[in-house]
Amino acid sequence: MKHKILPISIIYINQEMLNQRIDNFMHNRFKNVPKSMIYRIIRTGKIRINKKRIKPHYKLKIGDVLRIPPIKISYNLKNTFFPLNDAKNLLNSILYEDNHLLIINKPSGIAVHGGSGLNFGVIEYFRKLRPLDKCLELVHRIDRETSGILILAKKRSSLVSLHQQLREQKVKKEYIALVHGLWPIHLKKISEPLLKIRLQNKQKIVLINPKGKPSETCFQIKKKFSSSTLLSIIPKTGRTHQIRAHTFHAGHPILFDKRYGKNSLDANIKNNININRLLLHSYGIHFIHPKNGHNIYIKAPLHADFKDYLNNMI
Structure with missing residues (x-):
């Protein structure tokens, strides 16, 4: 059995919460917390509304400010229906968390959501691991093979805010990739339209198309290495497989890209550590916090396999 202490929560009561008794509100929000614990923290004054003690029968009013103290919850990874190692890796991958956002450094090989034969992706894992988070949604997506930053919204308002920032191109993403060949010094931007098509084997692929x-x-x-180049990449738009398709179009596919790469090139690369993943990593993101308006910059370190491969090339 694992335990986690949830941080202090400050909740501003809105129309949806109006006239709920505080004890019922707490029961609904913290279903896995014993009722005796909830009544105890209300009775001892650890739960405050407008900085004052309240009784269990107090009914919430619009404008009330509810303060919930740190609460210890239990969860059992053995009762989950997905690979234990993936769950542990995801719990250890959290880069940033508050009451509005959960940001992780996603490992390569884990999809962001289930589908196409996959029962679980990142969002399904965290919904199982975080049953108390009523709203947990993907803000954006990255490919299954790509590692790095992935943002989950813990509130609907945060999801709406960040989606608007993405539409207005206020979110800046930064990637690192290792590509085949020596990248031309003059090639600093690729602006080519991308069209998504479905092949006969039902696999989706993105191609340059007017x-x-x-x-x-x-x-x-x-x-630059002898036969490859490490690139810093900033996508100005957010098309499916955009970086992979543009580097392929330039004649410098990303190493070990099974969809847009070249097996012959991968076979000729020294691979002493037997790495078998796409060498593309989302390492930085800039955005405006949906609640406090602060400029946020999150950086995700390279995972050990990617870092070891680069070190092995020196």
């Missing part, structure tokens, strides 16, 4: 959606990706060389 009928596609406008797409733009910026590139900066970080380091």
